[in-house]
Amino acid sequence: MAENSQVQLVEKPTAAALNRFVKPIDISKLVAQYGTPLYLVDEDTLHAKAKELHSAYSKFKGPVKVVYSIKANFTPAVIKIFMKDGVTLDLTSLGELHFIKQCKADPENVIYTSVTEEPEEYVEVLHSGVRRVVVSSFNGMTNLAKAASKVGARPLTMIRVNPEVGVKAEVRASYRNGKFGVPFNGGTIDSAAKMVKHLMGSDLLKFEGFHFHLGSQITDFSCYTHALDKMDAFMTKMKKENPTFQVNTFDIGGGTPVFYNDPVPTPAQMAENHVSKLNQLAETHGTYTLMIESGRFLVAESSMLVSRIVNTKEYNEHKIVIVDAGYHILLDAALLKQEYPQEVVPVLDSKDRTTALAPVKNTHLAGRLCDTYDVFPLSKVSDLDESEVGRYISFYNVGAYSVVFNMPFHCQTKPPIVMKDSDGKFRLVRKGTSYEHLFREEGGELA
Numbered sequence: 311m312a313e314n315s316q317v318q319l320v321e322k323p324t325a326a327a328l329n330r331f332v333k334p335i336d337i338s339k340l341v342a343q344y345g346t347p348l349y350l351v352d353e354d355t356l357h358a359k360a361k362e363l364h365s366a367y368s369k370f371k372g373p374v375k376v377v378y379s380i381k382a383n384f385t386p387a388v389i390k391i392f393m394k395d396g397v398t399l400d401l402t403s404l405g406e407l408h409f410i411k412q413c414k415a416d417p418e419n420v421i422y423t424s425v426t427e428e429p430e431e432y433v434e435v436l437h438s439g440v441r442r443v444v445v446s447s448f449n450g451m452t453n454l455a456k457a458a459s460k461v462g463a464r465p466l467t468m469i470r471v472n473p474e475v476g477v478k479a480e481v482r483a484s485y486r487n488g489k490f491g492v493p494f495n496g497g498t499i500d501s502a503a504k505m506v507k508h509l510m511g512s513d514l515l516k517f518e519g520f521h522f523h524l525g526s527q528i529t530d531f532s533c534y535t536h537a538l539d540k541m542d543a544f545m546t547k548m549k550k551e552n553p554t555f556q557v558n559t560f561d562i563g564g565g566t567p568v569f570y571n572d573p574v575p576t577p578a579q580m581a582e583n584h585v586s587k588l589n590q591l592a593e594t595h596g597t598y599t600l601m602i603e604s605g606r607f608l609v610a611e612s613s614m615l616v617s618r619i620v621n622t623k624e625y626n627e628h629k630i631v632i633v634d635a636g637y638h639i640l641l642d643a644a645l646l647k648q649e650y651p652q653e654v655v656p657v658l659d660s661k662d663r664t665t666a667l668a669p670v671k672n673t674h675l676a677g678r679l680c681d682t683y684d685v686f687p688l689s690k691v692s693d694l695d696e697s698e699v700g701r702y703i704s705f706y707n708v709g710a711y712s713v714v715f716n717m718p719f720h721c722q723t724k725p726p727i728v729m730k731d732s733d734g735k736f737r738l739v740r741k742g743t744s745y746e747h748l749f750r751e752e753g754g755e756l757a
């Protein structure tokens with residue numbers, strides 16, 4: 311946890327407390343029906359997170375919009391849950407656009423933030439009815455203007471600024487000379503100042519406001535303070551240079567953290583850090599709609615992955631537990647050394663057991679892949695006591711940046727996903743794939 315936060319952190323939960331929605335008996339039934347690995351998602355948690363994030367900013371004196379970055383989890387059933395809540399959808403590719411169109415999402419309730427910003431891409435975006443676009447380069451802005459002229463629409467255009475502030479997090483998006491956004495003043499054309507000027511005089515695009523995104527899993531909020539201070543100074547300068555300058559929407563990106571290993575601040579504690587600054591910006595520069603983006607916070611805690619222990623072995627005083635999951639379905643365990651909390655699913659008849667297994671101190675949890683990196687870092691709350699072949703291990707808080715990275719390394723198939731609806735019923739929302747399906751997908755029929 312970062313040193314700057316004077317916030318009082320809630321105590322760390324036990325691994326068992328992280329399973330908010332599935333009883334061991336239901337897990338037994340579900341794995342009997344669908345096998346393992348198996349993702350389980352809880353609808354109620356998704357609604358609760360959207361509500362929590364929105365109310366965290368209740369002290370902002372203006373409209374607040376919660377925006378779901380579907381890159382974190384594009385399972386159509388998950389997208390549809392957030393559509394029920396009226397959450398805005400943040401898209402970054404034509405593939406994501408296809409998904410939300412198929413889900414029949416309202417294109418007016420979308421914000422499109424591309425890295426590629428190609429002319430044909432923008433034509434398709436505008437054709438689909440999306441009218442709010444974040445541009446990240448002068449070329450991108452020009453391409454959007456061409457697309458607007460072709461389609462006959464005047465999109466609300468926001469500029470993605472890189473405030474170049476230090477972010478104390480594993481995933482940072484605001485580093486100097488980076489690929490995201492433009493500096494306030496920088497290159498010959500790629501600067502927010504030049505783009506504002508251009509937009510203010512454009513008949514094809516309507517200047518709407520600013521966007522920044524600092525990083526993910528941010529627990530030290532000083533970066534937001536620094537970024538907002540810089541925005542304040544920049545907006546004052548813009549008003550001087552462009553008398554009609556007015557910001558209607560300001561999007562402060564994602565980054566709200568979730569629990570994996572150490573306790574993290576709540577969204578309310580996070581908002582407390584900068585809501586007065588956001589209000590001061592509104593007082594100084596005029597009221598605006600505040601957008602709060604989130605991928606991780608909105609979906610992470612909604613999901614768990616159930617895997618089966620397929621083998622164990624002893625190595626001196628260590629115990630290696632091998633499960634049928636791996637980083638092909640939990641990539642961030644290898645990429646970011648993400649410590650997903652794990653727990654051996656309690657046995658239903660534990661009180662009848664005659665042979666309690668002694669806890670093993672040095673337990674290592676390994677995946678099924680033949681790869682050195684396929685060993686799962688343990689969370690401080692992980693509980694792997696009583697790991698034995700045939701029992702199940704749950705990985706908690708896996709709803710973000712997991713399903714979207716499922717990959718076929720070692721010819722592995724995609725696990726099914728089951729959702730627990732608000733009425734308590736479980737339903738299959740993604741079928742698992744088969745080896746035959748994968749074989750054909752990889753060109754087996756064409757070989």
Ligand SMILES: Cc1ncc(COP(=O)(O)O)c(C=O)c1O
Pocket residue numbers: 379381382400423523525526527563564565566603604605606607710
């Ligand atoms: C522009 C933008 N907004 C929001 C997010 C979501 O970030 P998080 O999942 O940390 O909330 C991302 C993640 O990469 C992003 O690139």
